Amino acid sequence: MENVVDDRESEILYNKEKWIGTINSLMERNGWGIKDLSEKSGIPYDSIKKLMSGKINNPTCYTLFKISQSLGCSLDYLIDRDSIYGIAVPKLPNRAFSLIKEIANFEIYLQEQSHLSGTxxxxxxxxxxxxxxxxxxxxxxxxxxxxxxxxxxxxxxxxxxxxxxxxxxxxxxxxxxxxxxxxxxxxxxxxxxxxxxxxxxxxxxxxxxxxxxxxxxxxxxxxxxxxxxxxxxxxxxxxxxxxx
Known part of the structure; x- marks a missing residue:
């Protein structure tokens, strides 16, 4: 059982290190710090800081989408679409990407509503x-x-x-x-x-x-x-x- 938990934790760590590394690389290219990324993406400073320090294991699609927009890259590039959360893309049916897109769009809608209402x-x-x-x-x-x-x-x-x-x-x-x-x-x-x-x-x-x-x-x-x-x-x- 411990091996299963260790494998899952290793998978989370692997994916987390990938997007943190990509974000850091693009921030360095733009000459940005965390404050700049927060202002450009519209994501709160504390959330960006937690994400980049590795305290958030599963950021929302909305957060990663807004970060990718501000950095001028696609969400696919940011999360490495060849492997989404440890699942090899070739194994996914086409409908899976439609579902991922719809979930991301719903998350964007919820985030916008949250921002407007302060909730x-x-x-x-x-x-x-x-x-x-x-x-x-x-x-x-x-x-x-x-x-x-x-x-x-x-x-x-x-x-x-x-x-x-x-x-x-x-x-x-x-x-x-x-x-x-x-x-x-x-x-x-x-x-x-x-x-x-x-x-x-x-x-x-x-x-x-x-x-x-x-x-x-x-x-x-x-x-x-x-x-x-x-x-x-x-x-x-x-x-x-x-x-x-």
Whole structure:
């Protein structure tokens, strides 16, 4: 298990070093410092400083897009499109790039709304259909939510939210709950995460022992025993829940 975590951390570090190196090189070419990049890109000075110091593992598409614009290069060049977050581009279907573009455009829209209103919005994924244990996650719509009330340390790692539809996961999660998701690291023992196995999505507790187990909340549904970590895809860990 430690090797898996180490591999993921190495991948994050590798990608982070790539875009930091590229940004530094282009800043040096332009004779810019962090303050110049902040002013040209419209990204707050503190955010640029955190990014360049390696404190942010997963910057938003909007942040990288605005930086690439200000530096006069493409987003592809900045993140090295031959390898996007460790995934070889030739392995991606063409529709993946359309999805990436749409997500980036939505992030740009949210960032502009955040700037105009002085707030901080995050995208919320809404499944089209009731959620249950092992649901087929085949269609979504997207909304947004204001996360300004949270501390910067939490806001910096939030990737997105997922809205709970229906009461099949109650009493832990009820209809209308919004789970805020981070993918800053792999879950630790007894932490709740979102996992994809085949075509199904599971919101379960990650338990380490003699084997890895994904435990349900109701203790009646059979746990999933994972013999090979490569059999699951980790989508993110739940860092907090918004209940209205």
């Amino acid at each position: 901080d919005f995050a995208p919320i994924l809404i499944p089209c259909g009731e959620m249950y244990d092992g649901m087929i996650y085949n269609s979504i719509s997207i909304e947004s939510i204001d996360i300004s009330a949270y501390d910067h340390s939490l806001r910096d790692i939030i990737m997105c939210g997922i809205k709970i539809i229906g009461d099949k996961l109650s009493p832990t999660y009820v209809d209308g709950d919004i789970l805020l998701i981070a993918k800053d690291r792999f879950p630790v023992n007894n932490e709740i995460g979102i996992f994809l196995i085949g075509h199904n999505m599971y919101i379960r507790k990650y338990v380490m022992g003699d084997s890895i187990t994904l435990k349900s909340f109701d203790y009646q549904t059979e746990p999933i025993i994972i013999n090979d970590i490569d059999d699951i895809h980790f989508f993110g860990r739940i860092v907090t829940v918004i209940r209205k």
